[in-house]
């Protein structure tokens with residue numbers, strides 16, 4: 001018998017670097033810093049230039065949570081209005097989402113309900129994390145407003161900066177914890 005025949009699914013699972021896998025999506029208005037947050041988190045740097053996302057970007061990151069390793073398939077979507085129809089296709093199968101606004105741009109905060117509705121229509125009641133990004137810039141949306149909104153929608157909230165790195169890892173890890181607790185014992 002050749003060794004390929006004896007390579008069972010169980011053995012394959014033991015060789016994997018991850019124990020769980022989940023698709024998560026990053027959503028919010030254009031220019032709030034979705035791509036910057038993901039790039040900071042996965043690749044560890046910040047680009048001050050704005051390069052509009054077209055459709056979506058895809059990244060992979062493994063995170064350790066206790067004795068488990070969650071493989072995050074991160075879908076960074078395009079916030080520009082014109083990408084609405086294609087965004088809904090990218091949402092499919094998401095187990096969680098990072099909802100981002102720009103603390104220096106009140107319009108992006110006022111649009112939060114739109115984003116919640118859009119993702120819930122496709123993904124149902126998945127865990128969300130609310131992030132007020134660009135904490136390094138002068139504040140135009142008071143943190144209390146972010147806290148209040150998050151409380152009303154029963155989702156965790158934090159302020160972040162893709163530029164300085166503030167709370168970037170923390171936000172994704174918190175999302176990972178929530179996603180894992182919903183996945184329960186299944187691997188995906």
Ligand SMILES: Nc1nc2c(ncn2[C@@H]2O[C@H](COP(=O)(O)OP(=O)(O)OP(=O)(O)O)[C@@H](O)[C@H]2O)c(=O)[nH]1
Pocket residue numbers: 028029030031032033034035036037047048049050051052053054077078079080133134135136137160161162163164
């Ligand atoms: N000062 C500061 N600038 C930021 C921060 N995050 C993002 N930016 C800048 O804001 C601009 C938009 O950032 P992106 O990450 O491209 O925004 P986006 O949400 O992905 O935009 P779309 O792809 O169009 O939906 C860029 O010029 C970034 O460098 C931050 O935390 N602080």
Ligand SMILES: [Mg+2]
Pocket residue numbers: 034035036051052053076077078079
């Ligand atoms: Mg982008």
